[in-house]
């Protein structure tokens with residue numbers, strides 16, 4: 148697989164690989180995520196998430212082994228040679244129901260500055276914004292600040308690096324459907340064909356955000372005497 152074949156015409160650097168995983172793999176991911184025990188979920192006000200590999204922390208992440216069902220995908224992504232030659236060691240699972248999204252934000256300094264995301268179950272439109280005073284943008288007034296949008300189809304992988312990772316904020320609008328307007332930067336690379344004006348109804352989406360956390364420590368249990 149040559150990453151350069153999937154380069155998106157957007158500010159540097161975005162790669163978009165449609166059909167990165169099979170229908171069967173997608174189904175297995177959704178089953179595993181949904182069968183995780185309740186305490187594995189962190190409930191936020193507008194979505195829920197699971198951390199795999201540890202909880203990133205400025206002082207270093209206490210690394211936990213990734214389960215086999217996730218290693219299949221971190222290995223596959225590792226083969227793309229991202230993350231400065233290191234292997235991805237962290238997976239953030241986000242679940243979005245129709246109408247849920249994520250406020251424009253930067254991912255921060257705890258990760259190697261490359262992010263890869265597999266989408267399962269439903270598409271999403273990921274929007275990028277020029278930063279304003281703070282690192283958060285009000286969704287309503289955000290349109291003027293938008294620099295690019297990507298249509299992330301189910302089973303695709305998106306890779307963000309450089310400015311698209313550290314320079315611009317990214318977010319997903321809290322809507323129940325997305326209207327394709329032809330300006331989505333990766334439309335030519337999409338596996339589906341979308342007429343301008345097409346309305347894409349969202350269903351539950353599970354995304355795997357796969358990254359490398361450089362600062363890790365192994366859990367060391369001191370046994371007192």
Ligand SMILES: O=C(O)CCC(=O)C(=O)O
Nearest residue numbers: 239241249254264354356
């Ligand atoms: O679900 C996505 O595609 C994006 C998730 C994200 O930006 C994050 O968790 O920081």
Ligand SMILES: [Fe+2]
Nearest residue numbers: 252253254317
């Ligand atoms: Fe993010």
